[in-house]
Amino acid sequence: MAKEEVTYAEAMGEIEKILARLRNEEMDVDSLAAEVKRATELIASCKKRLRKAEEEVNKVLE
8 A cells, every 4th residue: 555645734734743642641652653653754754855845946046
C-alpha cells in the first residue's frame, strides 16, 4: 500500500496535534510509539519539501 502524501500544512497540523496530546498527557503508552513514528515520518516529509523548495528558489536566483 502506498503512503498517503500530505501537504506541508497538513503535516505541520498533524505534528502540532501529536505534540498537544503529548503535552496534555492524553496519549497512553500503547499509542506513544506509533505517534512518535508518525511524527518522525511527517517531519521527514516536511524537511524534504523544504529542501525541494530551497532548490527551486536557488535555481530562480541563479
